[in-house]
Amino acid sequence: MADTLDRALLEWYDSRRRDLPWRRQRDPYRIWVSEVMLQQTRVETAIPYYLRWLERFPDLLSLARAPEEEVLALWSGLGYYSRARNLHAAVREVASRYGGEVPRDPDAFAALPGVGEYTAGAVLSIAYGLRLPAVDGNALRVLVRLGALEGDITRTAVRREAVRLAARLVPEDRPGDFNQALMELGGSVCVPRRPRCGDCPITAWCEARRRGLEGVLPRRTRRPAAPAVPLAAALIRDGSGRVGLARRPAVGLLAGMWGLPAFEVGAETPAGAVAAALERHLEEAHGLRVRVGPPVARARHVFSHRTWEMTAFAGDLLEAPPEGPGWRWLTPGELEGFPLPRAFSRLVEAAGLVPAAPAGRPERRRSTR
DNA sequence: AATGCGGGGAT
């Protein structure tokens, strides 16, 4: 076995690294896209989105030139939509300010929207070979065990300590591979519960293992359960059977995405008054005069911090709606391929307007038989 | 320093 931690880890990585789409080249733009998609997202989830993204936006300038609507459409279903908006804005800044070349300077790169300490370290170490740490959730767990850091990892101080440890460990030679190896080790061997220390290439250096703490580290206070929030949505048809969609506000949950017009029902609204409250919401938020009828579909959607208990009410349009950038009508056929966030696509499915979507998220195939 | 922000897979 190699006699230093970094050599042992790199040897392990060389023998078992996965063949991932973003590991086939070192184009900084492509590495960057992968790192943003992978923020809080599993590798297997991101891959189909990544491939489709690069087909449409093969280089930085093609993304910089694209309209935001198309960018969000390609991201839809992946979640955390500000990632897409920030990446789009950042790429435009690189195009205009840096001549289309991703800056090598860590401070300049990290100043771009959506680029934090992790993403800067990952992109610059992988694409440019800079000796920078990149500590994601997986690497954090490895580092906490390696150094037997006993503090609560939800605290900033403990995370900083882990980053300092990583900065000490990352070698001049192959820093990008080292960072990826640390992450991959956390994802496959140094897993949250019951780590497979027998398969670990750096167990000889692991302080938690030496002290018998590998099963209890990292320590973390648990999050409170997400509250359930009722959501009232309107399923409004126009004279020709099309369905009304509203663009959500630019800030907040699902910001800027399209969905059924909807609002979160507060505790002050009794169950019997929801329909009337929905009518008021449609009037105030969209200038629509609608008579809200009976509920036609229900669905539950779990976010990380709240759960929507969704009810869709049928709505009869009393008066022609105003045209505008925040409102559009789609036929059920158009709805089927439309980039809706999952919460709304599920609700529309429950209403029987479109067939249930196929398992693969990104390829919204039209009619596969 | 804590919170908001998606969606899904593993246990």
Added chain:
DNA sequence: ATCCCAGCATT
């Protein structure tokens, strides 16, 4: 049910 994922911006 709970945890957690190649995190970042905002407060």
